[in-house]
Amino acid sequence: MSTQDLASTYPAHLARMQSLAERALERGGFAHLLVPSGTIHYHLFDDRDYPYAVNPQFKAWAPLVRNPGSWLVYTPGERPKILYLQPYDYWHVVPDAPSGYWVEHFDVVVIRTPEEALQHLPAEAGRCAILGEASSAVGDYTPNNPAAVVNYLEYHRAVKTDYEIAMMRRATEHGVRAHRAAERAFRAGASEFGIHLAYCQAARQDANDLPYGNIVGLNEHAAVLHYTERDRVPPREIRSFLIDAGASHDGYACDITRTHAYDTTGEFQQLIEQVDAAELRICDRVRAGTDYADVHLHAHLEMATILHQAGIVDMAPESMVETGVSAKFFPHGIGHYIGLQVHDVGGFLASEEGGRIEPPAGHPYLRLTRRLEPGAVVTIEPGIYFAELLMKELAEGEHAGAVNWDRVDALRPYGGIRIEDEVVCTDGDPVNMTREGFAALD
Structure with a gap:
């Protein structure tokens, strides 16, 4: 299976993700879907971190598995957006600039700190379904994982594109x-x-x-x-x-x-x-x-x-x-x-x-x-x-x-x-x- 094959099948996959998100948001009474990629966690009483695991709800949209602090933003009727955390860091390898077959289908915004995401999230946090772990919160944007949205998306995850x-x-x-x-x-x-x-x-x-x-x-x-x-x-x-x-x-x-x-x-x-x-x-x-x-x-x-x-x-x-x-x-x-x-x-x-x-x-x-x-x-x-x-x-x-x-x-x-x-x-x-x-x- 070549990269070309993935590129040819990805648009239909993304269209299905958008369609499912629209129906899930409607069922839950929300206007926007926000999905943080997740954060790095540390051992108790230590500065040693656990291996990072990306939020599955995030990687369902794009093949990004090494980008803690990033966000998926989707508003029905608009192009999906990726807030891509690419920090200034000389201690660790910084993620490469976004590239690949998926990028052209998103508005990609590079952010340098997790807090910078606040400038690009929808104005009203209360109208957002936010799917993720509590530690991903920035400002008033705290994951709420509404059951109506999560159940709908997880039920339909059974069928693969x-x-x-x-x-x-x-x-x-x-x-x-x-x-x-x-x-x-x-x-x-x-x-x-x-x-x-x-x-x-x-x-x-x-x-x-x-x-x-x-x-x-x-x-x-x-x-x-x-x-x-x-x-x-x-x-x-x-x-x-x-x-x-x-x-x-x-x-x-x-x-x-x-x-x-x-x-x-x-x-x-x-x-x-x-x-x-x-x-x-x-x-x-x-x-x-x-x-x-x-x-x-x-x-x-x-x-x-x-x-x-x-x-x-x-x-x-x-x-x-x-x-x-x-x-x-x-x-x-x-x-x-x-x-x-x-x-x-x-x-x-x-x-x-x-x-x-x-x-x-x-x-x-x-x-x-x-x-x-x-x-x-x-x-x-x-x-x-x-x-x-x-x-x-x-x-x-x-x-x-x-x-x-x-x-x-x-x-x-x-x-x-x-x-x-x-x-x-x-x-x-x-x-x-x-x-x-x-x-x-x-």
Whole structure:
């Protein structure tokens, strides 16, 4: 995807952002939309700053992710305006002058201090919907985050424009390249920390540039869903490797998980292949009009079938799902929206006005409960884990007798399996951006 492709799709994206903003402002009774980019925060009792994270409501308009103290100003019927903070500073690198395919669509005003924004904001602060964190306030312009505006915008964030999907494809290109490097490091005997460094090098992104902290787990560590310790020394015997790691491109994220067996001919490798095949079948269910909660429940049936066929649990797959046994091995949700944020917003919203669609009973960690629409981008990430705490709960429960504990004990040292792709819902067949990204490297 070239810069020319982004330039050609950006105007339609910006037009949609303006249209959504106009309707959101009307619903909330406001005349202007103001979105600060965010500020730098400091550690308590220290002058050390946290990594800056741009306001997602700001980067939705323009690919600016390193400009704290800037503002987006939009008044219906007028050109959108960017107040671009370019401070006089010899301690830090000053942001370059605004440039690129997006600039011609804005009135760009360079400011030298955050307070200088006051000269260019609408006259009446009370008529502005201001979306951001409280620390972004200047003068009387304090973020108010009106629910009518935020809910409307976040509800419609579920559907991505062609420009946004192109940006996510770029992020995926970085991610799949780095995943290949991580697998090579694993097979060369690197530590978790060494694999992480290899990943960052291949992605050409520092840990602070990545959309979330890399999960890099060898052996039993793969059973910890959000394992981020990263041992500096590799284990004596390397058996398995699970990596959940993404990449960013101008504010958009990718989210990819892969599991590898060191012995590519053994039993754990066969289990990985079974989960991988099931994951592709689940991806095919990402279709317009489908209730995502149904995708989640079907994923449980797929994982339960694997557990039954592998001789791990002697129960009918349907019974495993109904009794919650499958949830002991597959405790997380099947996925979530992704875009400007890894866990993109709006997953529970019942409508443009708000309200919440709860997950199915017994499945509290599902992050998306809406019906899928063309343009939605979701992750599909089934897994089978042998986590100590969950296995203990299962062993103490009423269905312990249905579990082949010798098989579980044999698989505990491998930790677990998860496979995750990003899938675009369309008017027809789903598009698997992750698989396409890996195929482009072959």
